[in-house]
Amino acid sequence: MSEEKEAQSSSGTKNALELVRVDGVSFKYDAGPNVLEEISLTIQAGDFLALLGPNGSGKTTLVKLILGLLKPLAGNVFIKGRPVEEFEEWPKIGYVPQKATHVDPFFPASVREVVAMALFSRRGASLKKSKEEEKAIATALQSVGMEDFMGRPVSRLSGGQQQRVFIARAIVHSPELLILDEPTAGVDAVTQERFYEMLYQLNKQRAITILLVTHDIGVVTMHVNKVACVNQRLTYHGTHEDFCQSEAFKAMLAAGHLVSHRH
Amino acid sequence: MEAFFTYGFLQRALFAGIFVAVACSMLGLFLILRRDAMIGHGLAHVAFGGVAFGLFLNMMPLATALGVTVLASWAVIKLKEKAGLHGDSAIAVFSSVGMAIGILLATLAHNLNVDLLSFLFGDILAIEPIEVWLSIGLAAAVVASILINYHQLMFLTFDREAARAAGIRPQGLDFQLTVLTAITVVLGMKVVGILLVTALLVMPAAAGLQLASNFKQALWISAVVAFLSVTGGLAAAFAFDLPASAAIVLLAFSIFGALFLLRRRKRF
Ligand SMILES: Nc1ncnc2c1ncn2[C@@H]1O[C@H](COP(=O)(O)OP(=O)(O)O)[C@@H](O)[C@H]1O
C-alpha cells in the first residue's frame, strides 16, 4: 500500500526536533480485541498535526499511550528522545482530555483556580503565589481570550469558554507540545472556526507544537500542516498537501466523513 | 459563658470538637466532590468494631478504633484495585464485617453495652484530657496534609486524567485521602457518634458548596460552618440539657438549609 510506505518514510526521516516518536505500538484493553495495531508516527517541533479517525478508531487510546497513561502491548513511545516511562518533564506537555468540558456543575472552582491547579501542583506547601506565577496565569488566559473571566466559576461558563479555560490550563507552563482530544465536540461552527484560528496563533506565535485529535475531517481545510489517519492501523501519515491527494482522503470523503468543509 | 470557664469538661469538649469538626469539613469537601462521601459512613461502622475490640481487650477504645479503621481503609483501597469491586461495594463489605465483629465482641464480653452506646451516639462532654490532645493533634495533622497537597488534590478531584498527564501520581493521594478519612471518622465518632459522623463530613462541606464561587471560599465556608455548629451545638446542649451530638448535627443541618435557601433566592 502506498500510504503505508508514506507512513514509514516520514517516520524514518530524522530532521528537525522530534518531540514524539511512536514506534510499532499495539494495544488492547484487557481481554478485548486489538484497538491499535503497529502504529508508528512522529511529531516534529512546530507541527500542527491533525489526528483523524472515525469514532472508536482508537484516537483517544493513542493519545493516552503517548502520555504514558496506558502501557503498550507491543512497541515503544519516546518523548523528546526518552522512553515515555522515564520522561519526567510533564509540564512541557499540555493535555486537554476528551470531554474535559463535562464539568461537574457543583465543583466550585473559579477560572483562575482551574489554571492555577496545573501551575501549583508541581510544588509543595506554599499557597502564596509569586508575581511570575500570577503573570503566567494571566498570560495563559489572555492567549485564549478569557482574561476577563478570572473570577468566574467555570461551571457557569459555556462549553466553548470552558474549553478555552482548559487550554489555558494546558499552556500555563508554556509547553512545547499541546495535545487536544476532540476539543470542538459540541461547539457551533462559528465558534469552532475562531477556536482553530486561536490554535493557529498558539502554533505560530508561541511556537507550540499541536496534536489535534478529531473525527471531523473538515479541519484539514484549517491551518494544519500534517495529517495522520488512524483506524486501528495507521492509514496515512504525512503532510497536509499530500493528504488531500491521497487514497485515504478520498476513501474518507466517500465514506461521508466530511462533516464541514470550509475555505 | 461563665459555665465555659468554670467547667473543664466543657472547655475540653469545645476544643476537641472544633478541631475535629473543622478537619472533617475540609476533608468532606474533597470526598463530596469525588462522590466518595459514603466512605466516611462505611469507615465509621468499621470504627465500631475497633471500639468493641478495645473495650474487649480493656485498651483505650479510641486507639484501637484508630488502628482498625486505618487498616480497613487501606484494605478498601486494595479491594477496589484487586477485586475489581466498585468503591461502594468494597466499603459495604468492610462496614458490615466491622459491625458484625463489633456485635460479636460486645456479646462475648459482658457489660460493654453502656460504653459502646456512648460511641454510637457520641459523648463529647465525657471526653478525656488525653483524648483531647490526641484529637487536636491528629485533626491538625489532617488539616496540614490537606493544605500541603491542596493543589494536587484539587486537580485530581477536578480532572483526574489531566492531573495524571500533568505528572501527578494519584495512588499516593488517594491513599492519603482515605487514611485521613479513617482518622477523622474515628475522631468524629467521639464528638457526634458513629451513627452521625457522616454528618460532620458532609453537612458543613455541602453548606460551603451552596455559596462558594471558588474552591478556597468553599473550604473556608465549610470550616466556619463546622466551627459554628460545634460551638452553637455545645452551647445549646449545655443550656437546654440536650444530647450534644444531636444538637451539633441539627444545627449544622439548619445552617446548610439556610444557605441552600439563600442560594435559591440569589439565583432566581
Ligand atoms: N477503558 C476502555 N476499556 C475497554 N475498551 C475501551 C476503553 N476505552 C476505549 N475502548 C474501546 O477502544 C476502542 C477505541 O476507543 P477510543 O480510543 O476511545 O476511540 P476514539 O477516541 O477514536 O473514538 C473502542 O472500540 C472503544 O470501545
Ligand SMILES: [Mg+2]
Ligand atoms: Mg476519543
